[in-house]
Amino acid sequence: MRIGELAAQTGMTRDTIRFYEKAGLVTGRRLPNGYRDFPPETVVWLQYVRTAQTLGFSLAEIARHGAELRDAPDSAQALSALFEEKIRIVDVRMAELAALRAELTARVGIGCPLQADRAS
The missing domain is CATH 1.20.5 (Single alpha-helices involved in coiled-coils or other helix-helix interfaces)
Structure with missing residues (x-):
């Protein structure tokens, strides 16, 4: 899914998603045309990130514990x-x-x- 569709489904801006990508919270592969392509499960993960932030977790804490929680x-x-x-x-x-x-x-x-x- 491209970044625009991901932004629409999560209610986040493209800039926010790019920031999260730079911070290592999400990973998108680059298509030959240079567009980002994110797997569908990224929607649920970004909703988790927002909820965790609402509960007072920093992005660093979310990144640190994200993999362990998924696994x-x-x-x-x-x-x-x-x-x-x-x-x-x-x-x-x-x-x-x-x-x-x-x-x-x-x-x-x-x-x-x-x-x-x-x-x-």
Whole structure:
């Protein structure tokens, strides 16, 4: 399938697909006329990529785990393990943000601490 048809079926732009190709997320072969040709299963894979991004996975994470998920005998189990790891990462980030929020809240109304240090 050519890139235009792939774009139409996935709702992505040709530029996005080219970017994903450059990043190694999809592979299309070149036809003699120079056009890209993608296998039909690329549609499902790109939908997976979009869903994974929505769930907070980076393109690097998707690329890193994509092959293992496609080849996993029980992909639901493999996905669950990735989701659990992502939840741990989110929990750590939430704790960091809560600490940052507390620090900022404590500083509200006290002025700029950098100016106070300069006056010393």
